[in-house]
Amino acid sequence: MIYKRCEAQPFKDSKKMPVDFVKLQAPTDLWAFQTMDRKPIQYMNRLFRPSLTTTEVGFPKYWTSKVSDNEKGFYHKIDLVRGRHELCNSLWKYYHGHNACSFTLNECFDALEKLCLDVGEDAFQFVVNHLEIGVFFQVNFDLIQKVRMTYKNSAFDAMKKSKSREVYGWRLQLTQFEIKLYDVRAKQRLAKEVIDAPVGSYRFEIKYYDKKILRKMGVKVTEDLFIGECPLFIHWQNVVQTIVFELFPDIPSGLKTSDIKNLCLYLSDGFEEFQRIVKQKPSGKTDLARVKDSVERNRMLLDGKINLKELLLEAFNSSLLLCGKKYT
Incomplete structure (x- = not known):
């Protein structure tokens, strides 16, 4: 199959975004993998190896194919129990080798074209089961220690590595998606990875792990991310807002x-409860007045160094693709 781009045609008010981690499902005929022969199988230009565990009839429960971490390639799993072939990877890392950088929708499209060539199949027709939409940005201070976040009155939880007290990000897991903000260098260090992200590198991501919301937002196959106005990207913006x-x-x-x-009391999560309690005491109004007086006298200190919401949306807009792309 030969892929080619058509001439770019502008979309009015188009708002699009590249994606990071994806879990895609390929339309693979699984009959060739329903075998008791333990020999590796060549498929999609990859070598698949069988699992040691087997189904009731003796077939391997799954077949996998992976590349070294340095290659940043896709991990393949053919699951004979569930009857599907899934591919997992970060498109960002697949294209750039890392995700501590900008990544436009143009480059996202290029990454999928590269995947088409790598597997010899039309990756634009692979079903999307999991998707992360994110932005990369930099600030010159320790953002994670300075910021607290809430979404619809739900506070974000601290992100920590196992057996470590260090907080390297903030996360909120909801029914259909997860929101997270983290320090890229701190995450690399705690994971004992090569620290190659620039100082002050941060990522904000929304992970959509419920297929229902993906389908509701018009995303079934990867091609849907590049056609017209994808509602999923509008949802991303609305969440940030x-x-x-x-x-x-x-x-x-x-x-x-x-x-x-x-x-510190004024900025804490318990300030509203503090107001409610002190108002019930005889000296409550005076105690509350002292706090408010301190706040007013030091109002300049409360002006944030940045408007984080505007920063994220600006990073979002810098990745916009104001053109249409098609392939044949």
Whole structure:
């Protein structure tokens, strides 16, 4: 099959985004893998090896094919129990070798064209079962320690590596998708990977792991990500708009201890409950007034270094593709 791009045609108000991790399902005829022969099978230009465990009739439960970490290639799994062939990888890393950089929708399209050539199949017709949409950005301070996030009154949980107290990001897992913000270098270090991300590198991602929301948003096969106005990308923007980002200020060492306490209380998750309780006490109004006085006198400290919501949407817009692409 030969793929070629048509001349770019502008879409009005098109809002599109590249994707990171994907789990795709290929329309593979599994009969060739229903064998008791333990020899590897060549398929899609890859060598598949059988599992040691078998089905009730003696077939391998699954066949897998993977490449070394350095190659950043797709991991293949042919599951005879579920009856499907899935491919997993980060399109970002597949194209660039890492994801601590920008990644446009143009490059996302190129990555899928590369996959077509690698497997000898039309990857634009592979079914999408899992999808991450993200942006990469940089700031010159420790964002993870400074930021707290809520989405529809749900607070984000700290991201930690097993047996480590270090918080390297924030995550909120919902029924159909997960939102996360993390420090790329800290994640690489804790995972004992090669630290190649620039200082101040961060990623914000929404992971869609429920097929129902993908189908509802018009995504069934990878081609759907490049046709017209994909509702999934609008959903991504709406989620970002709904998140409440709170950035803790840089508090100078010369500030009075009482003001530091009041500012920390004002910025804490328990401030609303504090207001409710102190209002019931005789001295409550005075105590609350002290806090508010500290806040007003130090209002300049509360002005965040950045508007994180605008930063994410700007990174989103820098990846927009204002053209249509088709293949034959």
